[in-house]
Amino acid sequence: MIDPVLLRENPDLIRQSQAARGDSVELVDRALAADSERRAAIGEYDNLRASQNVFGKRVAAAPKDEKKALVAEAQSLAASVKEANQRVQDAELSFTELAGAIANPVLAGVPSGGEENFITLREVGERPTFDFEPRDHVEIGELVGAFDLARGAKVSGARFYFLTGIGARLELALMNYALQKALDAGFTPMITPTLVRPEIMRGTGFLGEHADEIYYLPADDLYLTGTSEVALAGFHSDEILDLADGPYRYAGWSTCYRREAGSGGKDTRGILRVHQFNKLEMFSYVLPEEAEAEHLRLLGYQEELLTSLGLNYRVIDVAAGDLGSSAARKYDIEAWVPTQGTFRELTSTSNCTTYQARRLDARYRTESGKTAPVATLNGTLATTRWIVALLETHQQADGSVRVPEVLRPYLGGLELIEPLNGRRP
């Protein structure tokens, strides 16, 4: 939810943001109109209700023989209070609908336009070169027995897979390595629920345009989360947080579920785009004025991890039209995938400013003693997909894969992942 005061006082800022995103600008004017209707309705209701309260006291104090007449009079007042209340509710609803459809105003400097209009901030590391024809991650995975795609499809359908043997170990190593980094940086580790109530899913902003990306269990009225961001954002919903001792920083470990409804036919090979994967996600609750610094901090942790794993990547400032509705700015880190000759997203970090917190009602106390929404930020710290870049980047001519040094302690000192040559995984 956008800040209604900002909407009232600086609608142009929101119009510009809507235009940069390619969203409706006219929506801003409809929301403004709904806001003034809403306030007028509240004023009327408050006045009527005040006279009803006064009247109630007269009835209570009146002698018995006058009571009957007064009650009769009060009945018509009660009816108009009820009507006015209905008008308030209708007006609130239409305002919430219109204002709720307006996305978070993008921050200054975010590039306008769609997916292809991103700005590359930097490229880090060397692109791997090979004196042999590199294999793609699926071939390597088969050679070393890291995953079983055919049986994944047999058991669960397209875009499902088993991580097997070294693949399972590699994922756990990656996740544990990232978790250690998170602990060193002062994050509180969390293992989060992956089924959440509708109001939490709605509060995080995932039930808007991308609702068809989400698995829903009608028998229980619960949603399967596509990231632990959802549960971590809900964690402090309806609370007043004490941020005096610094931000709340969580690292949430969870399985993630995505329907990939709009991506039919895209990335069908391998484990790049799947319905289920694991992810360690950073989530911060900070003071609004600290949000941009926190965003760079999260991005910094992501870069440290990818650099230490020896991956070549670029950092992009995602264009306005490609941001989710909650994000005011988003940086993606994309790793070079040699056999695709292109960069693929490995991490994403979003600054949701106060937009998400306002929906979820996560507040802090300002110096004046008032409450105000906090800012929330999130970012990937490790995920199954990284295996793709690791296998392809560190592969060797014989099909073996060098293990980055930082991961070795999490794999019992293993330095080289070798082809099975017919052995079982």
Add this chain to the structure above:
RNA sequence: GGAGAAUUCGCCUAGUGGCCUAUGGCGCACGCUUGGAAAGCGUGUUGAGUGAAAGCUCUCGGGGGUUCGAAUCCCCCAUUCUCCGCCA
């Protein structure tokens, strides 16, 4: 799955249709007192909407209903606890 009990301000608690515009205590904050502290005394202490402000309105787990009037009566839902059943 079945039965019962509960949910009031940070915590505990009073409350059985109008004097609830919600009691009292603890804690917390500020002040008085003191050489300083403790104790004591006093004041304040849910959150939100609206308004330029004074103020007004809403808020007793959430939603709906009955009533001129609901913390209080009725219905639905959520959560917690206890017991029974089933299962790991």
